Amino acid sequence: MLNRRQTLKSTAAGFGYLAFSGLTSIAAEREAAVSKNPLAPKPSHFPAHAKRVIFLCMQGGPSHVDTFDYKPLLARDHGKEGKYGGRLLKSPFEFNQHGDSGLWISDLFPHVAEHADDLCLIRSMQCDQPVHTGAMTQMHTGTAQFIRPSLGAWTLYGLGSENESLPGFISLSPPPSSERNFGSSFLPAIYGGTKVGRSGGRGMQFGGNNSQETVPDIRSTRLTKLQQRKQLDFIQSLNRGKLKRDDHAPGIEGVIESYELAFRMQDEMPEMMDLSGESDRTLSMYGVNNPATANFGKQCLLARRFAEAGVRFIEVTHGNWDQHVRLTADHGERAEGCDQPIAALLQDLKQRDMLKDTLVVWGGEFGRTPAAQNGDGRNHNNKGYATWMAGGGVKGGFSYGNTDEHGYEAVEKTCHIHDWHATILHLMGLDHERLTYRYAGRDFRLTDVHGNVAKEIIA
Known part of the structure; x- marks a missing residue:
């Protein structure tokens, strides 16, 4: 017979074992899925808002003060000496309020503006790198100093895929020499992104209206x-x-x-990848038959098809937005090429009841300065810029954070790139502090030792 001391001791241990079993059950379930098929769906850490991500990567750094970060005082102070030298340059594009939410969006994006009430603007972004390669690498992997797994690879590693016959992570027409941006690094190679289409976002050789022969x-x-x-x-x-x-x-x-x-x-x-079965209405909606929008329109339509088929992470690259000169003309041309396709993607996802669990993310590696460069141009700005998200559990018609009155740097509710990554993973049901991989004797994660979830943007 057990005495009182032995009974209390065994009972206390039992509670500990119960707690431990609860903690390990999810881990065991995940481990079983990986051992059977590394791409098999895995349970999330907690209930997810989004099942998949479509990342619209704007290569080259679109200007936040000319797109989604309205700065009326920049117009007032046009031509005055800037904070760090140079003359302040007002936006050549008009800003207006859109939707019931009244979000301020420039006339560079009239089609996207029609979906203002679906957009969650983050106008307080920051990263550590003022140069393209470093900032682009940090945006994708969390660091510019080392080769690390990309955001898409971490997402696929954490959740697996929902289609065993397609890659779980697809990068559509990535820029040349950008393999590290969609690579798996020390994660198993199966979690790396699969490149589809030519580099640079040009000359997509698949998916025309009557181009069966171009489908690989x-x-x-x-x-x-x-x-x-x-x-x-x-x-x-x-x-x-x-x-x-x-x-x-x-x-x-x-x-x-x-x-x-x-x-x-x-x-x-x-x-x-064969778009010949899509209706004329759908092809027209994405701008596939318009030379100005055909290339990116095909990519956005493919992104929707891959998302619908269960691909976990799809990245679509568009650029080049690096306008140190000719900003008015070239930003106008870049926006014309992607505005209608992006709006069509949002509309298509909503019509299919997919936007609610598809996280659409738009953004470049950094923004641009309020001061002019070379007359009609702007320099790099990593201290303050804008991105947006839609669907996938974020608040629509919502603006988060702010830059200063001219748009030089984030001053309110700063969202560092680590916070951005932590928030995306959270919306996918993944705790960025628990999503780790042991390599070279230590546990690594996408956000390293940083990152806070921007909980205010979550619906």
Whole structure:
């Protein structure tokens, strides 16, 4: 018979074991999913607002004071000496209030402005790098100093994919030499982004209205599917033998998994990228038949198709927004190329009841200075700029944070890039402090030792 001391001791331990089992059950479930298929859906840390992300990456740094950060005092003080030298330059574009929310948006984006009540403007962004390469790398990976996994790779690692025959992370027409921005780094290679389309966002060779011949066919012309399977099984047996002999061979693991995914992709990928089945109305809505919007329109339409098919993270690149001169003309041209397709994407997702659980993110690596450069141009500005989100659990028709009266730097509710990452992961049901991967003797995470969730923007 147990005495009172023994009873209390065993009961207390039991409570501890109960708590421990609760903490480990999710981890065990995640581990089981990974061991079976590294891309299989995994449980989130807590209920998610969004199931997937579409990141509209504006390469080159669009000017916040000419797009989504209205600064009336910049117009008042046009031509005066700027805070850090140079002459203040008023925006050549008109700003107006839109929607029931009254968000201020410039006339560069008349189509996007029609969706003002879906937008959550973040007008207090900051990052650490004033140069393109560093800022772009930090925007994607959290750091500019080391090669780290990208935001998309972390998202796929944390949640898996909902379609085993497609990559879980797709980068549409990324810029040249940008592999680290959609790479997996030390995460298993299967979580890296799959590049689709030509670099630089130009010359998309798929998905025309009557361009069946331009849809890439990755199926073998020499072997039947059964023959391919037999050939692949033999190659995989060699790879697994190598893996068994080596204690740690993430490269071999990545090859095994990528070969299997590629085998499955050859049936589904060509069909996914063939836009010939889309209605004329849809193609027109995205601007596919207009030379000015056709390229980015195809990419946005493909993003919707991939999202609908269960791809977890889709990135679409547009640029170049780096206007040190000719800002009026070139910002106008860049906006014309993406405004209608972005609005169509938002409308299409909403019509399909997908916007509520699809997080659409728009932004560049930094903003631009209020002071003029080379007459009609602006320099880089990493101290204050704007991005926006829509759907996926954020407040629509909402403005968060602020820059100073001229737009030089964030002064209210500052949202550093680490906070931005933490917030995106949170909306996906992932705790940025718990989403870690052990490498080289330490636990790494996207936000390193930083990051706070911008809870005010969450609906």
